[in-house]
Amino acid sequence: MKELEKTKRISIAATLFILAVIIGLLTYKRPKNVYAINTKDTLEKITSENYYLTLEELKNPDYVLIDIRNQYEFEKGHLENAINIYASEILSDDNTNVFDELKESKKTAVLYGNNPQEVNASFLILYQLGYDNIKLLAIENSYLQNKLISKKVVIEKSEADVTAFINESVKKANTVETVKVVVAPPKKVITVEKKKKAAAEGGC
Amino acid sequence: MVKKKIAKVLAFRYKILAAILILLAGGLVLLPKYQKHEGIKPEELVSHAMSPERYMTTDRLAHILINQDPSFILIDVRDEKSFASYTLPNAINIPLEKLFDEDSESYLNQNQFDVVLFSNDNFHADQAWILCNRLGYKNLRVLKGGINQWFTTIINPLKPEENMPAAAHELYATRKAASMFFGVVYPEQVKVEAPKIVKEAPKKVITVEKKKKAAAEGGC
């Protein structure tokens, strides 16, 4: 009888373990939004592929414009035939359905906002989720007397040569008085060690 | 009667347990495999990306640089050529393509420094930020407007009109002073005094220590 007593404990423990596994399996729901590509591949793609569009290229009927600004700005003025999907809601059910449909019908979603920087995050997140039918419209929107004005911009263009400007200013000053200016920004040497995984140690 | 039956079943108890073990272990092998999620949830990423806290203004950065705050690392994500022609003081160059190289990771994935990413505007820096944030890297920030904004606000600040509010004038004064710190020389400055020669600060060696939590020892 004593032996049986012990068995009871074992059976209870075993049953609990199996129950836990079964409940886990049954309640398991795959997350709705799953990344389709990992960060390394994404990086490789965004640095090699062209995903910008300019205003002139918009003529293609396969392009569907998506305005990622908020509703207020959208109603104030937007490009023709644009759909409004606010940036922080791009992953809600309705909106991902829109993107899914576009992908199925082989249309390209063209995202735009007040400037390309604003669209960047939404674009990149959708891109990582596997929507490869997405482009980014390189325009800058502003309002002139409540009318939307879209201007073409070049992304990551260096607008000014800062070194030249500084040298110029030094030169200008030096024509007044020739004093040698040494501008050497202090160099910082930063050495880093590789991060080591650390956690609690354990034994038997 | 029932007890007897139970006793009969229990005679096989170890075999039953073994069978369960095999079943569960076998189930693990047979379960359909899927690509594992890398990094934080997309929903989280969206909310992080929308937060304005991830930006740093050029004025704040100028302040940090002038005070030589040692807790900040600047990372230039432009290509080597732009990096060579102009960059912020003490910035480290990690071109966007090399973001996930092994050397880069130690700068990006640490909790010792605050890292400020910048590029010409904030487009590429933003991309770097999003990819890193997805991997759960902490303490990253993006310089709002990048080098272009840096130029228009700090290096070459616009002189306010006479009739503008005092705050604008104050801001201009600060920015102008900052621009002098970063090497711009104004004509009137020279007239008053000889241009200050910026002394080369002693080389600072910053060691990023490995992220190590106190490890508790154990044994049986």
Next chain:
Amino acid sequence: MGPLIPNGVIPIEWDNIIAILIGIVFGFVLEASGFSSSRKLAGLFYGYDFAVLKVFFTAAVVSLIGVYYMDYLGYLDITQLYVHPLYLWGAIIGGIIMGVGFVAGGFCPGTSLCAVAIGKIDAMVYVAGIMVGIFIFSELYPLFQPIYEGYFYGNVTLEDSLGINPYWFVFIFSMIAIVAFVVSDMVTKKVKKIFY
């Protein structure tokens, strides 16, 4: 979601409290399995009692399967778990010394404390011996340091070093466990019953 502490679900300050709770449960299980008896522990080496093997092997297999299921279902991120670093020769030499002490004394460090808790005098002597050993080791640390810190192979797991699919590894490991249980049962039946 998990592991809970690295992901901030439980603040890191709770570390010690959780450690105490787990320690209490661990000690309870050790005592409940009869491991505070040095005869029972030594039985593994003389072949008359395989309870130690069964308990630890079962614990390992159950937690292994459990962890992999939780990882599969997304409740736990297996890559974030702590993997003990491998210092090859330190582990081998330390293992031999510990093994000799285990057979000779009939306790491993954990169970000796259990036995002290229930008042066994041999265990108290054993723990005193552990203290002396620790003292000698600390005093002679500079001598041992090259071995202690050398031959570092990183935080490797068996799956990494063998390069096999972890799920298959779990399966094979469970098979080995079951075979070990069957064999140990057969051995106990053959060996003369010893009453202790």
